[in-house]
Amino acid sequence: MTTIRELVHDAGGLLHKRDLVAHGASDRHLTAAVRHGGVLRPRRGWYSTWSPTDPRFVAVGVGGRLAGASALALQGAWAWRPPSQVVVSVPRTASRLRRRPGTRVVWDGPAVSARGATAVVHVHDALARAVVEADSFEDAVALADWARRAAVVDRVDVEPVLGAHRSDAAGLAAWSDDGAQSILESVAGTRLRLRGRRVARQVVVGPLGEAVDLTVDGLVGLETDGREHHEGRFERDRWKDGLTARAGYLPLRASFLAVRHRWAETEAAVDAMISTAGGPAPGRRPGPGLPRLLAARGGRSWRLSRECRGRGRTWLQA
Numbered sequence: 113m114t115t116i117r118e119l120v121h122d123a124g125g126l127l128h129k130r131d132l133v134a135h136g137a138s139d140r141h142l143t144a145a146v147r148h149g150g151v152l153r154p155r156r157g158w159y160s161t162w163s164p165t166d167p168r169f170v171a172v173g174v175g176g177r178l179a180g181a182s183a184l185a186l187q188g189a190w191a192w193r194p195p196s197q198v199v200v201s202v203p204r205t206a207s208r209l210r211r212r213p214g215t216r217v218v219w220d221g222p223a224v225s226a227r228g229a230t231a232v233v234h235v236h237d238a239l240a241r242a243v244v245e246a247d248s249f250e251d252a253v254a255l256a257d258w259a260r261r262a263a264v265v266d267r268v269d270v271e272p273v274l275g276a277h278r279s280d281a282a283g284l285a286a287w288s289d290d291g292a293q294s295i296l297e298s299v300a301g302t303r304l305r306l307r308g309r310r311v312a313r314q315v316v317v318g319p320l321g322e323a324v325d326l327t328v329d330g331l332v333g334l335e336t337d338g339r340e341h342h343e344g345r346f347e348r349d350r351w352k353d354g355l356t357a358r359a360g361y362l363p364l365r366a367s368f369l370a371v372r373h374r375w376a377e378t379e380a381a382v383d384a385m386i387s388t389a390g391g392p393a394p395g396r397r398p399g400p401g402l403p404r405l406l407a408a409r410g411g412r413s414w415r416l417s418r419e420c421r422g423r424g425r426t427w428l429q430a
Contacts, residue, residue: 114135115145115150116132116137116141116142116145116150116151116159117145117150117151117161119131119132119135119137120132120151120159120160120161121161124229124230125160125161125162125168125231126154126158126159126160126161126162126168126172126230126231127158127159127160128157128158128159129142129157129158129159130157132159142159145159146159152164152169154169154170154172154173155172155173155175155210158172160172167182167183167185167186167195167198168186168231168232170198170200170212170214170215171198171200171201171215171231171232172230172231173210173212174200174202174209174210174211174212174215174217175200175202175206175208175209175210176200176201176202176203176206176209176217177200177201177202177228177229177230177231177232177233178198178199178200178201178231178232178233178238179199179200179201179218179220179232179233179237179238179241180195180199180201180218180238180241180242180245181195181199181238181241181242181245181246181255182195182197182198182199183199183232183233183235183238183242184235184238184239184242184255186232187235187262187264188258188262189242189255189258189259190254190255190257190258190294190295190298191251191254191255191295192251192295192372197214197215197216198212198214198215198216199215199216199218199241199245200215200216200217200218201218201219201220201224201225201233201237202217202218202219202220203219203220203222203225204219204220204221206219218241220233220237224237235264236264236265236269236273236276237276239255239256239259239264239265239273239274240273240274240275240276240277240281241277242255243255243256243274243277243281243284244277244278244281244412245412246413246414247413248413248414249302249306249405249413249414250298250299250302250303252281252284252414253284253287253288253298253299253302254292254295254298254299254302256270256274256284256285256287256288257288257289257290257292257297257298258292258295258298259273259288260288260289260290261290261291261292261293270285270288271285278412279418280403280415280416280417280418281416283403283416283417283418284416286401286402286403287302287305287402287403289313291313291314292313293314293325294336296336296337296366296368296371296372297313297325297326297336299371300325300326300334300336300366300371300378301313301326303375303379304326304328304379304382305398305399305402306398306405307379307394307395308394308395308396308397308398308399309328309329309382309394309395309399310328310329310330310399311326311327311328312326312327312330313325313326315327315333315359315361317333317352317355317356317358317359317361318352318355318359322352322355324352324356324359324361324363327361328382328386329386329391329392330361330391331361331362331385331386331389331391332361332362332363332364332382332385332386332389333356333357333359333361333362333363333364334364334365334366334382335349335352335353335356335363335364335365335366336365336366336367336368336371337349337365337366337367337368349365353365362385362388362389364381364382364385366378403416403417403418403419404416404417404419405417
């Protein structure tokens with residue numbers, strides 16, 4: 113005989129009482145399942161196999177669904193640190209909410225309420241909110257880079273999805289691409305572009321498709337090595353540095369700490385190498401085709417100009 117726990121687990125970890133009753137469960141069965149720890153009740157009428165600390169469990173307990181960066185974190189979105197709050201999306205007509213410490217309720221319209229899963233909003237809605245509420249511009253670009261890399265968005269829908277919550281966020285599409293393979297690559301590329309450097313990602317330098325993470329102004333080949341980098345890759349990395357040099361780029365490696373905590377030194381090294389090779393000095397603003405970054409305002413840490421200049425023309429984002 114299938115147990116209540118098995119029914120809830122097979123449904124993804126959350127079921128309403130009416131669904132369990134349809135499978136033959138009685139009030140006595142449900143009470144016993146909760147009493148013996150088979151399932152938990154995040155809210156009256158709902159039964160779950162998730163841990164009480166699971167952000168989905170918390171969101172349902174409040175009376176809504178997981179949203180924003182909290183929802184994206186479940187899918188492995190790139191971020192320096194876990195979300196500081198559980199963001200809970202509720203319809204504008206919602207009532208009888210149970211506020212909890214560490215949660216923030218947001219009121220969404222019918223378009224958001226009409227799609228997504230029982231406990232989590234649609235990934236597009238989570239992304240649109242998360243990029244706007246990101247702690248910094250580079251964090252927002254990292255989320256956009258992740259979404260493109262993970263095929264959450266494609267070239268057709270990237271602008272409307274990113275700009276669904278705030279229209280200027282559609283400009284993140286110009287700042288992001290699907291070439292970044294980690295948050296280190298994403299952040300390094302954004303910081304360099306903010307200083308007017310030309311950045312290309314995953315540039316092939318070897319005969320078997322070996323690629324360097326970033327090229328900067330067509331002169332420096334920058335590799336970003338994450339925490340998993342270890343001594344066993346030493347010989348392979350030196351070989352790749354040789355390929356990078358033979359392809360015409362000055363090889364440079366930046367560790368996790370060099371990108372995360374010692375970026376000024378890393379950037380100075382890039383500048384010195386480009387200068388030595390006779391390249392340009394860093395600029396004061398991003399290159400053509402990139403919307404201009406504006407000052408923080410209205411509780412947001414970043415905003416983008418909706419006007420984009422490049423190649424002798426000016427256009428306004430939709």
